[in-house]
Amino acid sequence: MARVMEELDRVNESATSSAVFLAVEGLSMTFESPSRSGGDSLTVLDGLDLTVAPGEFVTIIGPSGCGKTTLLNCVAGLSTPTGGTMYLDGVELRGPGPDRAVVFQQASLLPWRTVARNVAYGLELRRELRRAEIAERVRRAIELVGLKGFEHHYPHQISGGMQQRVNLARALVVEPKLVLMDEPFGALDALTREMLQDELSALAGSVQRATLFVTHDIEEAVFLGDRVVAMSRAPGRIIANIRVPFERPRSRDVGDLPEFKEIVKELRRLLRPVTADVDATTKED
Amino acid sequence: MSAGLQRALTDRGPRAYLRGRRRVAETTVLRRRTRVLLGVAGIVIVLGAWEAAYRLGVVSKVTGSSPSQIGVAARVLVQHHLLFPAIWSSTKLFLIGFSLCVGIGLVVGLVLGWYRRLHAVFDPWVTMLYAAPRLALIPLVVVWVGIGVEAQVVIVFLVGVFPMIINTMAGVMAMDRTHFRVARSFLATNKDVLLTVALPGALPFIISGIRQTLVLSLTGVVVAEYFLGETGVGGLIFKSGQVLETGQAFVGVAIFCFAAVVLTIALGVVEKRFDKWRG
Numbered sequence: 001m002a003r004v005m006e007e008l009d010r011v012n013e014s015a016t017s018s019a020v021f022l023a024v025e026g027l028s029m030t031f032e033s034p035s036r037s038g039g040d041s042l043t044v045l046d047g048l049d050l051t052v053a054p055g056e057f058v059t060i061i062g063p064s065g066c067g068k069t070t071l072l073n074c075v076a077g078l079s080t081p082t083g084g085t086m087y088l089d090g091v092e093l094r095g096p097g098p099d100r101a102v103v104f105q106q107a108s109l110l111p112w113r114t115v116a117r118n119v120a121y122g123l124e125l126r127r128e129l130r131r132a133e134i135a136e137r138v139r140r141a142i143e144l145v146g147l148k149g150f151e152h153h154y155p156h157q158i159s160g161g162m163q164q165r166v167n168l169a170r171a172l173v174v175e176p177k178l179v180l181m182d183e184p185f186g187a188l189d190a191l192t193r194e195m196l197q198d199e200l201s202a203l204a205g206s207v208q209r210a211t212l213f214v215t216h217d218i219e220e221a222v223f224l225g226d227r228v229v230a231m232s233r234a235p236g237r238i239i240a241n242i243r244v245p246f247e248r249p250r251s252r253d254v255g256d257l258p259e260f261k262e263i264v265k266e267l268r269r270l271l272r273p274v275t276a277d278v279d280a281t282t283k284e285d
Numbered sequence: 286m287s288a289g290l291q292r293a294l295t296d297r298g299p300r301a302y303l304r305g306r307r308r309v310a311e312t313t314v315l316r317r318r319t320r321v322l323l324g325v326a327g328i329v330i331v332l333g334a335w336e337a338a339y340r341l342g343v344v345s346k347v348t349g350s351s352p353s354q355i356g357v358a359a360r361v362l363v364q365h366h367l368l369f370p371a372i373w374s375s376t377k378l379f380l381i382g383f384s385l386c387v388g389i390g391l392v393v394g395l396v397l398g399w400y401r402r403l404h405a406v407f408d409p410w411v412t413m414l415y416a417a418p419r420l421a422l423i424p425l426v427v428v429w430v431g432i433g434v435e436a437q438v439v440i441v442f443l444v445g446v447f448p449m450i451i452n453t454m455a456g457v458m459a460m461d462r463t464h465f466r467v468a469r470s471f472l473a474t475n476k477d478v479l480l481t482v483a484l485p486g487a488l489p490f491i492i493s494g495i496r497q498t499l500v501l502s503l504t505g506v507v508v509a510e511y512f513l514g515e516t517g518v519g520g521l522i523f524k525s526g527q528v529l530e531t532g533q534a535f536v537g538v539a540i541f542c543f544a545a546v547v548l549t550i551a552l553g554v555v556e557k558r559f560d561k562w563r564g
Contacts (some may be wrong), residue, residue: 076470078470097472102467102470108467111562112488113562122471126472155562
């Protein structure tokens with residue numbers, strides 16, 4: 001017990017210090033097998049530590065099934081971890097909160113609401129603002145993501161890329177301290193993805209707001225992140241923590257710099273599955 | 286390439302394996318006017334054939350009837366002040382019964398769809414009662430409620446309420462998990478999720494339930510009027526049949542058909558209003 005208290009103090013200390021905004025300590029997640037007859041339980045996260053500085057854009061990359069989405073869900077408060085603690089700005093996180101907003105993997109828009117009403121959804125649920133204020137904030141958010149003129153369209157009337165813009169606007173409009181993004185561009189075509197990456201990079205550069213961005217695309221992770229956190233296969237551990245030394249907002253040309261290519265190469269080497277190496281050696285024989 | 290296909294290609298020339306197969310034709314799209322004209326033509330032809338069959342004696346003049354005879358019967362009923370009171374009586378019964386079906390069915394369906402434990406308890410009962418021939422309960426209803434309007438309403442309710450419950454329940458339970466997560470991430474309460482996610486999502490199901498309940502409620506009205514008090518249009522059909530006044534009986538049948546068509550069209554109009562968001 002004393003040890004736990006000690007640890008809590010230590011985390012509190014680090015969380016309140018200026019350099020740490022989000023502190024994740026010893027996060028564990030084990031999914032019990034659904035059958036009662038003692039099937040194997042699955043440990044997705046095992047004592048994961050992670051910190052995010054104020055205003056920092058951290059990208060998390062790893063093979064599918066490494067628990068990066070689980071990590072995001074835990075920080076979002078949508079999943080309850082089986083172990084560990086999380087602090088945001090010195091406050092312990094338990095469940096969803098007004099300080100965080102999630103940009104979901106699928107746009108997950110409510111099909112019976114127009115673009116504007118979808119963006120307003122979070123603000124309406126929070127019941128903090130008057131109608132006129134909500135309308136004004138929604139108008140600005142829609143303009144920010146470049147959807148002016150589409151306010152009254154229904155989700156089925158706009159493209160997948162535009163739906164993701166609505167998804168983004170819906171999260172940003174509540175002005176969260178921490179934005180959590182779960183592979184938001186994964187399902188888009190390459191051109192739309194690049195365009196949205198550029199815009200997100202510009203947006204994130206203009207506001208001091210911390211972002212946790214999960215992806216399985218190495219170039220995307222390096223292009224967007226101030227720091228790239230690489231995770232191993234389940235149970236997910238952090239295997240690399242690479243600072244990306246370019247100023248934000250970044251132009252596409254960053255991708256041509258040798259340092260950029262070096263980081264991408266290093267990450268690719270780290271994330272290459274062990275089995276692939278085995279295959280390579282057997283082929284050489 | 287399989288050996289059979291190879292042989293087909295070389296032995297009988299290219300595409301020989303396709304010969305003798307009827308391929309699907311281009312789908313025919315009719316213009317609205319054409320569809321309406323064809324529909325009306327169909328009705329006119331059937332009624333004309335019926336009238337001809339009656340006049341030529343193919344149909345018995347005693348037990349049979351014809352469109353013109355039905356018209357005559359309708360005029361007689363109106364002259365004797367029998368038709369409109371009967372229609373009004375049936376309309377009242379329908380409106381009360383149908384409203385109860387929709388109102389109570391909606392609430393019960395929402396509750397059972399929302400609370401999984403209640404669903405687990407009551408689902409077997411709903412399924413059982415829906416599958417059971419509920420008209421078998423008529424004698425019991427007579428014992429408990431008598432044969433007045435109240436008993437008739439009970440019959441309409443028993444006949445019509447189940448599709449409403451079942452569809453609403455299914456709609457609420459089919460709630461999209463990702464929408465639920467979005468709502469939760471914005472700190473939604475239970476009531477928020479019900480009103481902003483579950484209910485709008487269930488609306489197509491609910492409307493489908495209303496459609497089925499509408500038709501069944503009409504059936505319920507007929508059955509209730511046949512067996513309990515012989516009132517309204519249903520009673521008119523029943524009494525006319527007993528005295529071989531088939532023309533009058535057909536007047537009643539025609540009224541029910543007309544009511545069903547009008548109500549279904551009206552529901553279609555309402556449905557369209559809620560349908561903007563579906564692609």
